Amino acid sequence: MNSKDFPKVELHLHLEGAAPPSFIRGLAREKGIDISGIFNEAGHYAYTDFWHFLKVYDAATSVLQTPQDYYRLTRAVLEESAANGVIYSETFLSPDFCGGRDVVAWRDYLSAIREAAEEAERKDGIALRAIVTAVRHIGPEASRETAICAAETAGDFLTGFGLAGDEKMHAPKDFVWAFDCAREAGLRLTAHAGEWGGPQSVRDALHDLKVERIGHGVRAIEDLQLVDELAEQGVVLEVCPGSNIALGLYPQWRKHPIAELDRRGVRVTISTDDPPFFHTTMTREHDRLADAFDWDEGQFRTIHRTAARAAFCDEATRDKILSRLEDA
Ligand code: ADE
Numbered sequence: 001m002n003s004k005d006f007p008k009v010e011l012h013l014h015l016e017g018a019a020p021p022s023f024i025r026g027l028a029r030e031k032g033i034d035i036s037g038i039f040n041e042a043g044h045y046a047y048t049d050f051w052h053f054l055k056v057y058d059a060a061t062s063v064l065q066t067p068q069d070y071y072r073l074t075r076a077v078l079e080e081s082a083a084n085g086v087i088y089s090e091t092f093l094s095p096d097f098c099g100g101r102d103v104v105a106w107r108d109y110l111s112a113i114r115e116a117a118e119e120a121e122r123k124d125g126i127a128l129r130a131i132v133t134a135v136r137h138i139g140p141e142a143s144r145e146t147a148i149c150a151a152e153t154a155g156d157f158l159t160g161f162g163l164a165g166d167e168k169m170h171a172p173k174d175f176v177w178a179f180d181c182a183r184e185a186g187l188r189l190t191a192h193a194g195e196w197g198g199p200q201s202v203r204d205a206l207h208d209l210k211v212e213r214i215g216h217g218v219r220a221i222e223d224l225q226l227v228d229e230l231a232e233q234g235v236v237l238e239v240c241p242g243s244n245i246a247l248g249l250y251p252q253w254r255k256h257p258i259a260e261l262d263r264r265g266v267r268v269t270i271s272t273d274d275p276p277f278f279h280t281t282m283t284r285e286h287d288r289l290a291d292a293f294d295w296d297e298g299q300f301r302t303i304h305r306t307a308a309r310a311a312f313c314d315e316a317t318r319d320k321i322l323s324r325l326e327d328a
């Protein structure tokens with residue numbers, strides 16, 4: 001199988017987290033900002049653990065200051081995704097970074113990102129939808145403003161609402177207002193859980209926030225009753241194996257629970273999370289999974305069909321993605 005050209009659907013990608021280090025360095029130079037401390041000698045992002053990663057992420061993001069910066073970022077990210085065979089992508093956006101949760105400013109950022117997405121669709125054949133994401137460690141109060149930004153701009157491009165950030169801070173129930181607001185605006189829901197928190201964190205996200213997808217969710221494997229519940233309810237996991245391995249959640253690819261979750265009937269999908277931070281691409285994820293679990297083209301096709309069915313997009317777009325998966 002040519003894993004680079006194989007058509008892929010990616011449901012879990014943080015737009016700032018996908019910024020190539022060279023792109024961030026270039027913007028920093030243009031603006032006269034010194035963020036040299038976040039890179040190692042080879043020019044890669046350097047961090048020691050997940051919590052340090054979040055700080056480095058914020059520092060890199062600090063050079064993204066205008067809608068035009070996000071336009072350029074979106075073009076760069078989608079070009080790289082398309083080069084790795086991604087035909088449909090969903091990206092997390094945070095009004096915290098884009099205009100400080102001000103609805104008027106946020107509209108300008110979202111328009112710039114959408115314009116870049118439409119150009120990428122025409123030029124590279126990759127479709128993008130956006131998921132507004134509240135940042136857990138910024139807190140529940142801010143999440144209300146974030147949800148209002150999302151609700152005000154919900155539509156055919158901005159189709160989802162989610163929760164990312166430090167899973168050890170606050171509880172899903174603290175974000176119920178924001179998720180109710182997003183749901184009432186017609187947005188589809190997902191939340192990061194079961195990455196730094198265990199099975200109870202996944203249960204809480206499902207029961208309190210009533211999400212249909214879980215970001216990561218891999219630590220559900222520590223409770224087989226929960227695994228059965230996920231399988232029975234058809235909850236889709238946005239699994240990011242290379243991210244989990246780079247951040248030390250699992251020591252090696254063979255120890256990653258994605259294959260066991262799949263065997264037990266859970267709907268798993270494959271994403272990169274923050275690819276340059278984790279030295280990965282969608283191509284590399286496929287190569288490593290094929291090596292670790294002997295997965296063949298049929299297995300990957302099934303997984304991308306699952307992702308297409310779980311995508312937060314309109315039915316015409318879904319049909320188009322599904323037929324591109326079948327034709328390949
Ligand atoms: N934000 C960016 N990447 C993240 C991750 N892997 N977990 C939680 N929040 C994030």
Ligand code: ZN
Nearest residue numbers: 164192215273
């Ligand atoms: Zn993530």
